[in-house]
Amino acid sequence: METPALSARERIMTTAHDLFYRDGIRATGVDKLIAESGVAKLTFYRHFASKDTLVLAFLEYRHARWMAWFVDALGRHGAHAGRGLPALADALAEWFRDPAFRGCAFINSVVEVGASVPGALEIARQHKEEMEQVIAELLPQGDGRAERARAIGVAVDGAVVRAQMGTVDEAITGLAALAAGAAHGGRG
Template sequence: MTISTDPQTTAGARERLLDAAEALIYADGIHATGVDAIVRLSGTARKSFYTHFESKDALIAAALERRDERWMNWFIAGTEQRGRTPRTRLLGMFDVLREWFASDNFHGCAFLNASGEIATADDPIRVVAREHKERLLDFVRSVCDEYAASGGVSGRGAARLSRQWLILIDGAIGVALVSGEPDAALDARAAAEQLLDAASASVATRSHTRREST
């Protein structure tokens, strides 16, 4: 069997198309990015595009799936490096975000950006974006569960805290994008710290009340 070594027909062409699509849609948006621009930046032939993807939307969904994996790995690793306790890891998430906000290639959340351009809820691109947020929430929830186990918040409150945390994360991303201020992450961190303090105070109050009633 003869295996083609033509770069236009190997897996390398697919990866270059994904790289180009991700870079262009993240910087310029989905609707502003055409197939010709993606093919041109990738250095592949237009025929190669149709060999690997049935449509532009299919390419973009695949590019976002790959970005989700890379972004989550980066965010989880950065969070775990920020502290040994659940509280320091939760707050450290915003320090990780600030580094991203201060980088030259920050253009907001690719998944929120994509959702803003795609109106149909069951569109594959929207599905990938929704799954990314669900995955992010799952990770945040896992740290909130650890925080609950340490006594910092009630087990019942861990789910609510994780949802609030996701809102703070996405809110910080949006503010940083519009304002150009990386310190939006620090403002979100300060609000997050107040959430933790309030949750801890609530746990302490309930514990004190139970002791008095016995």
């Protein structure tokens, strides 16, 4: 069965996603995006008035894709609401070991463009908050649940950076130990 061709906007978006994540936002010029997505310059600018507009669309697109993957990966590794975090390290290990892994697109984007792209910081913050909400749902009910989820979110960010530096096993082991303690209200 034939798959329908992607629209010009979808081709630009998927190309931007792949190039921005793999090579970086600043290293990826509009001309390269146009060439690799196979659209005309006029078509590109009809869909995205500027590179900054595309960066924001990329962050929204990446957020939706990554969150869908994260929830699915947690489920595949046995996560259940209120039952703790044993699946967290396994799910993240799957991502860290993917050959396409280049760290967190949101951390990378904040480092690269920060506040120079209006709206980028807010999208990154929202992404982290939604990730923490998913984590909170896995924790047992009780006082301090949101705070524990926030602490685990910070630990996830640290583990991502460690994995990006090439110490994947160390990142996973550390995150698993901290998540086990924090899941039960301990300090890990």
